[in-house]
Amino acid sequence: MSEVNSNATTIILFGATGDLARRKLYPALYSLYKKKNNFAVIGVARRDYDHEVFRQNVYESLKNHSNPENDAEDFIKRFYYYPLDVKDTKAYDGLKELADQLNDQFDLQGNRMFYLSLAPEFFAPVTLNLKQAGLTTNTGWKRLVIEKPFGRDLESAAELNNSIHEVFEESEIYRIDHYLGKEMVQNIQVIRFANPIFEGIWNNRYISNIQITSSETLGVGERASYYDHTGALMDMIQNHMLQMVALTAMEPPSRFVTEDIRDEKVKVLRSIRPLTDSTVANSVVRGQYTRGTMPNGDVVKGYREEENIKEQSMTDTFVAAKLHIDNFRWAGVPFYIRTGKRMTAKSTEIVVQFKDAPKRPYFNNFNDLQPNLLVIHVQPDEGLSLKLNAKKFSTGGGSIPITMNFSNSNNDDGSSAYERLIQDCIHGDSTNFTRWDEVALSWQFVDYIAEAWKERNIPLDRYEAGTMGPASAHELLAKDGHHWWPLTKTTEK
Ligand SMILES: NC(=O)C1=CN([C@@H]2O[C@H](COP(=O)(O)OP(=O)(O)OC[C@H]3O[C@@H](n4cnc5c(N)ncnc54)[C@H](OP(=O)(O)O)[C@@H]3O)[C@@H](O)[C@H]2O)C=CC1
Numbered sequence: 001m002s003e004v005n006s007n008a009t010t011i012i013l014f015g016a017t018g019d020l021a022r023r024k025l026y027p028a029l030y031s032l033y034k035k036k037n038n039f040a041v042i043g044v045a046r047r048d049y050d051h052e053v054f055r056q057n058v059y060e061s062l063k064n065h066s067n068p069e070n071d072a073e074d075f076i077k078r079f080y081y082y083p084l085d086v087k088d089t090k091a092y093d094g095l096k097e098l099a100d101q102l103n104d105q106f107d108l109q110g111n112r113m114f115y116l117s118l119a120p121e122f123f124a125p126v127t128l129n130l131k132q133a134g135l136t137t138n139t140g141w142k143r144l145v146i147e148k149p150f151g152r153d154l155e156s157a158a159e160l161n162n163s164i165h166e167v168f169e170e171s172e173i174y175r176i177d178h179y180l181g182k183e184m185v186q187n188i189q190v191i192r193f194a195n196p197i198f199e200g201i202w203n204n205r206y207i208s209n210i211q212i213t214s215s216e217t218l219g220v221g222e223r224a225s226y227y228d229h230t231g232a233l234m235d236m237i238q239n240h241m242l243q244m245v246a247l248t249a250m251e252p253p254s255r256f257v258t259e260d261i262r263d264e265k266v267k268v269l270r271s272i273r274p275l276t277d278s279t280v281a282n283s284v285v286r287g288q289y290t291r292g293t294m295p296n297g298d299v300v301k302g303y304r305e306e307e308n309i310k311e312q313s314m315t316d317t318f319v320a321a322k323l324h325i326d327n328f329r330w331a332g333v334p335f336y337i338r339t340g341k342r343m344t345a346k347s348t349e350i351v352v353q354f355k356d357a358p359k360r361p362y363f364n365n366f367n368d369l370q371p372n373l374l375v376i377h378v379q380p381d382e383g384l385s386l387k388l389n390a391k392k393f394s395t396g397g398g399s400i401p402i403t404m405n406f407s408n409s410n411n412d413d414g415s416s417a418y419e420r421l422i423q424d425c426i427h428g429d430s431t432n433f434t435r436w437d438e439v440a441l442s443w444q445f446v447d448y449i450a451e452a453w454k455e456r457n458i459p460l461d462r463y464e465a466g467t468m469g470p471a472s473a474h475e476l477l478a479k480d481g482h483h484w485w486p487l488t489k490t491t492e493k
């Protein structure tokens with residue numbers, strides 16, 4: 001959606017031996033290679049690999065997370081390895097030499113993508129070191145792809161932002177939120193704005209409430225050192241969940257171009273009613289899983305028993321919250337959001353619950369009317385369903401719920417979100433990346449909650465692994481006369 005660009009590029013990938021690179025980025029790059037993108041990759045990390053060992057690792061990653069064909073041999077020949085400790089400023093000179101050499105060898109037109117798949121404390125120093133070594137004065141375009149989390153709160157995010165702005169313009173910064181690369185998240189705007197039957201009723205006259213769930217069955221896994229000082233609020237709510245809220249609630253942009261779309265998301269984030277100390281207690285639930293049995297029968301440890309987790313850890317592995325968007329369209333419509341680890345199922349769904357039809361006098365005999373629900377199935381099994389009421393197919397009275405379903409039947413493991421986003425970055429399209437003001441407003445909202453949790457001694461509600469969170473998360477809706485709709489498409493993974 002931005003300027004026309006040359007698509008060739010050198011991708012300098014920091015964190016090339018890490019979990020994200022292995023599980024998501026190499027399969028994504030393989031798909032992009034198959035689509036005839038011209039790139040070479042320099043993998044950077046401390047490990048003492050050479051090019052050949054690195055290539056074998058990339059190949060292994062394809063075997064585990066993709067489907068390598070004969071062309072995979074050619075693909076891995078585009079991978080080079082440069083061992084470097086990111087704090088070692090002098091070592092960047094050699095990185096520049098290698099980048100210059102590959103640029104000529106593969107005709108990459110002076111373009112550079114710097115992908116920081118690193119622990120967040122390295123984001124700012126790496127960026128400054130790149131500049132100091134002259135890596136950012138390349139002859140083509142330069143773009144910085146930066147993983148999450150972008151800061152730990154508004155203040156640290158602003159500091160990070162200032163640092164990277166010393167080297168990159170805002171238009172060159174691609175802050176990744178991989179949910180924005182998901183097919184059905186990208187579909188929200190199309191479903192809403194290309195279908196007048198929905199857009200016409202997408203407001204507080206017809207919608208009762210909106211529920212957004214992103215549940216996981218996995219526990220903290222091997223990411224304890226990151227997760228135990230992050231928690232679900234910063235790991236999921238600050239970014240993925242608020243982005244889904246923004247896309248569901250935003251006004252149609254005046255043009256479908258990057259900045260107009262982002263402007264509309266910003267307006268939503270700005271309209272979220274700020275929480276105060278007392279409203280945090282009533283509108284936000286924080287939970288932590290205890291030992292329990294997963295639906296497949298596995299008995300799993302409680303969070304505090306997990307490896308490398310502090311015994312008395314107060315980290316939230318579950319958050320549910322009620323938000324109000326104080327604008328004309330949404331006044332009076334609660335948005336309920338929840339996310340957590342070790343829940344009953346892996347699923348991400350957006351449920352739009354419409355207001356009830358007037359029961360009397362028209363539907364006096366229909367005791368079983370259900371609210372209309374539009375469900376956007378983000379994952380698994382991407383699709384859309386619409387729940388309606390119909391007359392019972394019999395001579396008697398009464399109604400039955402019927403569901404109209406669309407399913408994309410895609411069993412993608414998540415790497416195609418990264419594929420879309422990396423492709424967008426190569427094309428210079430930052431629509432599906434977060435702009436600084438979106439990030440800042442999201443932190444502002446989350447900071448209130450984190451602060452209240454710290455200062456006000458708000459309880460941490462325990463929930464058994466394998467359940468849908470603590471009882472308080474259900475009470476959050478029950479006190480408004482609502483309940484969480486059961487997830488319709490789920491997987492155990
Ligand atoms: N894993 C995931 O599912 C997700 C991860 N992310 C984000 O992606 C980023 C990477 O995460 P992940 O891959 O899980 O992390 P890992 O811990 O698995 O990998 C970290 C990488 O950084 C390298 N590294 C660490 N210290 C240095 C150093 N001083 N100098 C050079 N390289 C270093 C490591 O290599 P070596 O040890 O060889 O130096 C490794 O390649 C993080 O920002 C994370 O928040 C975001 C969403 C999901």
Ligand SMILES: O=C1O[C@H](COP(=O)(O)O)[C@@H](O)[C@H](O)[C@H]1O
Nearest residue numbers: 148178214216235236348379414
């Ligand atoms: O960003 C993150 O997302 C994953 C969940 O992503 P999904 O695509 O599998 O839904 C989460 O497990 C992780 O903790 C978080 O950092």
